Amino acid sequence: MxxxxxxxxxxxxxxxxxxxxxxxxxxxxxxxxxxxxxxxxxxxxxxxxxDPAAGGSSLANREEVDSRSVFVGNVDYSCTPEEVQQHFQSCGTVNRVTIRTDKFGQPKGYAYVEFLQSEAVQEALHLNESELHGRQLKVTVKRTNVPGMKQHRPRRPNPFMVYQSRGAIIPPFLYSPYGYGKIPRFRMPMRYSPYY
Structure with missing residues (x-):
C-alpha cells in the first residue's frame, strides 16, 4: 500500500x-x-x-548637410569645439562642431562646422583669415566626399630594374655604377686646385 x-x-x-x-x-x-x-x-x-536606391537618398542627405557646413583649416591644437562654436556663432546657429583627431586622440588641425541654415555658410566664409588662438583660420565650403572617387596614379616603371618577359631577361636601359635607383654623386677632383 x-x-x-x-x-x-x-x-x-x-x-x-x-x-x-x-x-x-x-x-x-x-x-x-x-x-x-x-x-x-x-x-x-x-x-x-x-540598397542603392536608399544609398542615393543618404548621399542626397549627406550633400544637404555638407551644403550647410564649412571646412575650417589651421585650427590651433588646443582649441576646443566650444571655442570654435563661439567664434562662428555670429554667422548663425551652429548645429555641430567636429574637430578631427588622429588615432592617438591628438587634433589634426582642422574642423568642420555645421549650421542649421545654409545662409550661414556665406556669412562664415567672411570669417576667412580671421584669428582664433593667434592663428589665421582658412574657411572654405565643405565638399562632399563621394566613395570610390580616390585618384589612382599608376607607378612609373623603374628604368634601372631588370624585367623578365617570357623567360628572356630584358636588360635595363642603362646600368648605374652606383646601384639600382641611386643617383651619381658629383665629387671634388682628387688633386688640389685652389681656384676651382
Missing amino acids: EGDDMDMIETENKQVELDDMKIRLKEMEEEATALRQMHAKVGNEMASKQ
Missing part, C-alpha cells in the same frame, strides 16, 4: 515538473519568435540602408 502511495506521489511530482517544463518551453518559444521578429526588422533596416 505504501509503495502505491509513493508511486502516486512520484507520478504527481513528475506531472508537475512536466507541466512546469511545458510552461517554460512555451515562454522560450515566445521569446524566440520575438527575437526572430526583431532580427528580421533590423535586417530589413540594414538592407534598406545598403
Whole structure:
C-alpha cells in the first residue's frame, strides 16, 4: 500500500515538473519568435540602408548637410569645439562642431562646422583669415566626399630594374655604377686646385 502511495506521489511530482517544463518551453518559444521578429526588422533596416536606391537618398542627405557646413583649416591644437562654436556663432546657429583627431586622440588641425541654415555658410566664409588662438583660420565650403572617387596614379616603371618577359631577361636601359635607383654623386677632383 505504501509503495502505491509513493508511486502516486512520484507520478504527481513528475506531472508537475512536466507541466512546469511545458510552461517554460512555451515562454522560450515566445521569446524566440520575438527575437526572430526583431532580427528580421533590423535586417530589413540594414538592407534598406545598403540598397542603392536608399544609398542615393543618404548621399542626397549627406550633400544637404555638407551644403550647410564649412571646412575650417589651421585650427590651433588646443582649441576646443566650444571655442570654435563661439567664434562662428555670429554667422548663425551652429548645429555641430567636429574637430578631427588622429588615432592617438591628438587634433589634426582642422574642423568642420555645421549650421542649421545654409545662409550661414556665406556669412562664415567672411570669417576667412580671421584669428582664433593667434592663428589665421582658412574657411572654405565643405565638399562632399563621394566613395570610390580616390585618384589612382599608376607607378612609373623603374628604368634601372631588370624585367623578365617570357623567360628572356630584358636588360635595363642603362646600368648605374652606383646601384639600382641611386643617383651619381658629383665629387671634388682628387688633386688640389685652389681656384676651382
